[in-house]
């Protein structure tokens with residue numbers, strides 16, 4: 001059984017064939033899909049998908065790209081209301097993205113802090129998007145979170161030192177399809193860390209793994225990510241998949257999944 005803990009199935013890229021995509025993920029034995037919101041409309045859609053399908057869970061979030069300009073308080077109020085909907089298991093995705101120099105960093109900081117406070121008030125895990133912004137991400141996390149704060153660094157892109165720091169703080173590192181790319185640094189990381197600290201995701205429709213690279217990604221391909229982890233760690237696919245599914249249940253406090 002495979003788990004895709006970060007897949008934007010609610011995005012318009014899947015509007016034409018969402019049911020076929022879901023049929024293929026079931027065929028591929030993907031047993032859990034977590035759909036993160038990036039703003040109000042996608043968070044709503046994510047909640048609706050979770051209502052429709054038992055294996056889908058939702059996250060309510062405000063992506064740093066959506067906070068590239070100052071965000072109105074009414075947006076945060078609405079997100080806070082959405083976060084209490086059934087099957088919302090985390091606040092995400094939230095975080096900082098410094099890749100685009102014209103994005104307002106102060107606005108991103110404010111939004112990140114606001115969403116961390118929401119997670120804290122609801123005692124929910126957080127799903128963090130961090131690109132080229134580790135120092136500020138970890139600093140703001142320290143300032144805004146409490147000792148029991150936990151969560152996921154989605155699409156992890158940091159080095160070993162950052163990985164260890166995140167794990168020390170109660171975070172798991174989610175490994176995307178880029179682990180299959182030739183120049184990826186993820187294989188070395190996956191080899192050295194404990195399986196207990198890893199999760200798998202597609203971040204579909206983006207970042208399709210080899211051999212689908214360049215095409216629209218989809219949740220069925222999370223199998224390729226799990227296979228890569230098993231190969232690198234020299235363990236069976238079943239051991240990798242079972243361990244990672246257990247990690248997902250633990251961090252998102254989900255009901256136990258059936259084995260097989």
Ligand SMILES: [Zn+2]
Nearest residue numbers: 093129154155
């Ligand atoms: Zn992201």
Ligand SMILES: [Zn+2]
Nearest residue numbers: 006036093203
């Ligand atoms: Zn994402």
